[in-house]
Amino acid sequence: METAQQLDKPSLGNNDAAKDKAINERDAMTQDTPYPDQTVGQPFVDNPKMRLRDVEVFYADNQAIHGVSLDIGKNEVVSLIGPSGCGKSTFLRCLNRMNDTIDICRVKGDLHLEGQDLYDPKLDVVELRARVGMVFQKPNPFPKSIYDNVAYGPRIHGLANKKYDLDEIVENSLRKAGLWDEVKDRLHASGTGLSGGQQQRLCIARTIAVSPEVVLMDEPCSALDPIATAKIEELISELSESYTIAIVTHSMQQAARVSHRTAYFHLGRLVEMNDTETVFTKPEHDLTEAYITGRFG
Amino acid sequence: MSETTEKVRKTLARRYRAEKRFKAFGIGSIGIGLMALVLLFTDIIGKGHSAFFEYEVQLPITFDAEVLDVSDPRDEDELNYGNYQGVIRDALAERFPTVEGRQDTRALNQLVSTGAGYALRDMLREDPSLLGETRTLWLLADDDVDLFLKASEKQREDSRLNTKQQQWVAELEASGETRMVFNQSLFSYGDSREPEQAGILGAILGSLFTMIVTLVLSFPVGVAAAIYLEEFAPKNKFTDFIEVNINNLAAVPSIIFGLLGLAVIIGLFGLPRSVPLVGGIVLTLMTLPTIIISSRAAIKAVPPSIRQAAMGLGASKMQVVLHHVLPLALPGMLTGAIIGMAQALGETAPLLMIGMVAFIVDLPAGPLDAATVLPVQIYLWADSPEQSFEALASAAIMVLLAFLITMNTLAVVLRKRLERRW
Amino acid sequence: MQTGNLLLLLVVMVAGAYFVGLRRSYALARPLGGIRHLHSLPFYFAMRSAMWCAIPALVVLGLWLAFDDSIIRQQVLAGLPAELQPTDASSYNLTLSKIQNVASGALPANFVEAPIAAAAENLQALRQTSAMALTVVIIVLCMFGGAWAWLKVSPQLRARQQVERVLQTLFMLCATVAILTTVGIVLSVLFESIRFFGKVPVTDFLFGLQWSPQTALRADQVASGGAFGAVPLFMGTMLISAIALLVAVPVGLMSAIYLAEYASNRVRTVAKPALEVLAGVPTVVYGFFAALTVAPFIRGMGESIGLDVASESALAAGLVMGIMIIPFVSSLADDVITAVPQAMRDGSLGLGATKSETIKKVIFPAALPGIMGGILLAASRAIGETMIVVMAAGLAANLTANPLEAVTTITVQIVTLLTGDQEFDSAKTLAAFALGLMLFITTLVMNIFALHIVKKYREQYD
């Protein structure tokens, strides 16, 4: 039984003993530790920006999220961590209904943005997404000029009446994204011609150009080198002054550096959520501890 | 509520209207496409279904030896030169005794198809004892009579029959001396100047021979070329050039291939005009790119692991290809070939260039007999002034489409059935 | 011996060579202790023998059949007395067909001049000799080839390598058929065109405004040149193609967008194949539809609102051609649109754009190069399309941009000039090749350009 399971794991070449041990330990862990029925820590805050209760997500018949409840406070950076495939992206995409674009995806539960039910049939997704913007894992600038990329949101939403207003929005957004000085001389060059880090900052500028209230970021740095990552992290910290941010990350250091609170997901369940410091220094749950000490993930 | 939300909200109505409009355009476009399809099919079926039936008139025919000028029905020569029109004329005169005058008699005689005479001859050959007997027989009506009988009350006013003829036919119809039967000649004769005697068998045989030549030439060559390009060809300028050529040939207008056939195959190599062999060669050159491209895709779909497995056992490259890759890729290649053949079957323009438009009555017996093909026959009939040919052309289209649908369904089924999941 | 029988004989001899080769390799293997002591399997020794037997014979046979007729013809004509020697191309053809008819018995010998009858006999005799010689040569080649292969069989012989090399060469030759076809097309249209431009100046052809080749039968008219001005054909082709694209591009594009971005799975599985049926309908059927249904309908419509519409209006041909191209455009557009990465869509939707805004402002611009390539391919289709215009467009070379009038196109003229009775050399038939050259060059340039764009586009998102 045990060996069979090991064989099923894709081995990545070097099968040294340490790794074997880690795998064994992990398997033991996932088998022995019961799933928490209740999230440990403090997932709730007073007067939250987003109030999410009993969220369940299904891909066709496959349940990807099991009854997750948490709050996201105002002007707070919340990071979502957890092993691959545990449903972080899925959960994040519920928050501005990007899951609507996947035909087989169904969402249940109470999701509120300042008292507004996100899944209210009368609610307008366009409006919602203008309030809750999203930055994706891979930088995805449109094949347009830098200027047009940033101006895209304000244009479709009619946020600027005059060219002058639009210019201002573009400049402000690029400044906030820390990209202005690098691109101010080539605003009309293609956005796809920038470096990866610049592209991601462009995407952030594009998102904040709409002045959303919440910004969702799904592993925004995973495609970037350390220097670009550092810049984005700095940017996130700055942005947190005016925006509420939820960020998915695989880097524990990053979570520790940028976020106020951290949520640990495991196989579609929210295991633990608490102040970032608490989670990383005194995790309550064994699974959380195992993950942050790098025993699996 | 934030400023953004307010501004966004103001634009929403307009934006959703635009969204609806855009969607409506999409639905409309698909609607146009589907409507065109429905229109095309209903039009053709509407025009062509009547051609599958034809009218006959009943007449008491006396096989009078004197009128026929046949003394011994076993003598093939005499039989062939018999005056069958004469006995039909007599029978008509008997049926309508009041008709007089040369003009009217001629008009009366035009009611029966000239093809009816051949039917009488064949009857007499079958049964020589008929000579001297009288039989009540159903004879093929002339195409104008046929059209008249098929037409609705209102359409009958535009009939090409004159008023007297219309009266006679109406009389026959009223007394039950006309009947509608399945149009057998459609499937048993070649072309003819007389619509009621014209059939598509000649064209079908022509198409068949042409397709056989095309298949025999294009499939092996196409597969061999695909194997070479996928498995053996070194990556160099020459191979690139071949590839560019294949891609471009796939988009060259088909009529150009006709010019090639005319100038090279007929002009230079001296092959005869109008024959399925030349048609097949031209269509081969035309479908080859399709077959090569689909065969290459089929070869590409064979996973490298199979090649490596065979190679690991010490098989040579050629053995790997012939023993392992080819059998696995064959279903995909076959599907591609069928689709290529369907294309070739519907092709007309290049065949016009190489003279397959001749008026040919005889059924071709092989790929070296002058012949026409189904699409060209449709073209010829569509161009004919006589109205009955329009229905014949539609009927031929229905037959052609039936062949094409069968082939394409076969390709789909084959693909589904033989689809391999690696 | 007849070619068919000869081929049969060849097959028999090749099969013989195969078996002899097989037997010999087994015989060689036995004293050595089994076939594993041979370099290759006996099958390869046998195949090698068969190839040695077949290939030289087949090559000779092919060359012989391709050229013996023209050589014999030349010989026969050379044998004619001086006064009967053909002076130009048309009398050449006439004399030749006379001789051939006499030889085949279609024309009784006493109907023609005595030298012609003699030439016919000569022709018959030469043909017989040629056939005899061919038979002998083939048999000898087969025997020698087979024998040579038989003699060379030895345990060390690398038979498999040799067979495989021959096979691979054969495969390569098959692949070069594509090149040969292109070369054949280029040479055939080029040669005849050059001859045409020898009779009619290129400039007259390219810039002349008058096209009336049917009346240009007399030599002085040919020389006058006015009759071969192809501008009306170019204009007519463009007019009809433009109408077709005006129909096909929006409809095809919007269908593709709707099916790719909006339609539910159920709609897609029905509508997509249904639209593809349009692509499988032969063009002659569209021609029929255009000429007998659409054209009269448009004419009737025009009449009812007091418009004078030609019965072979450009509009009818263009409309139907447009319908034909719809699936072509939509499948190309579908490829291009689905190639735009999902990340693009997500980016736009994540900012709160509606679906149509995303399509219009992000996907469409991103897909534009690919779509342009597709449209270019569709245009080249329209320009080269023949049957619809042959059946539904006119023959009159009007220089007009009015879609309600009749115009003619390049392809229509090629067909009219080359069908029916024709002499191979007249300016009329040569003109068809010159038009073919124009058509080939235009579509080739468009295709290469379009394929290039589409390829570049694909690479961008790979």
Ligand SMILES: Nc1ncnc2c1ncn2[C@@H]1O[C@H](COP(=O)(O)OP(=O)(O)OP(=O)(O)O)[C@@H](O)[C@H]1O
């Ligand atoms: N479009 C989809 N269709 C079906 N199942 C999906 C889809 N997207 C995700 N899933 C499934 O939902 C589960 C959660 O996936 P999700 O992408 O949310 O994980 P994740 O935590 O973001 O992982 P990663 O860290 O690798 O990005 C997985 O089991 C995955 O297979």
Ligand SMILES: [Mg+2]
């Ligand atoms: Mg993820």
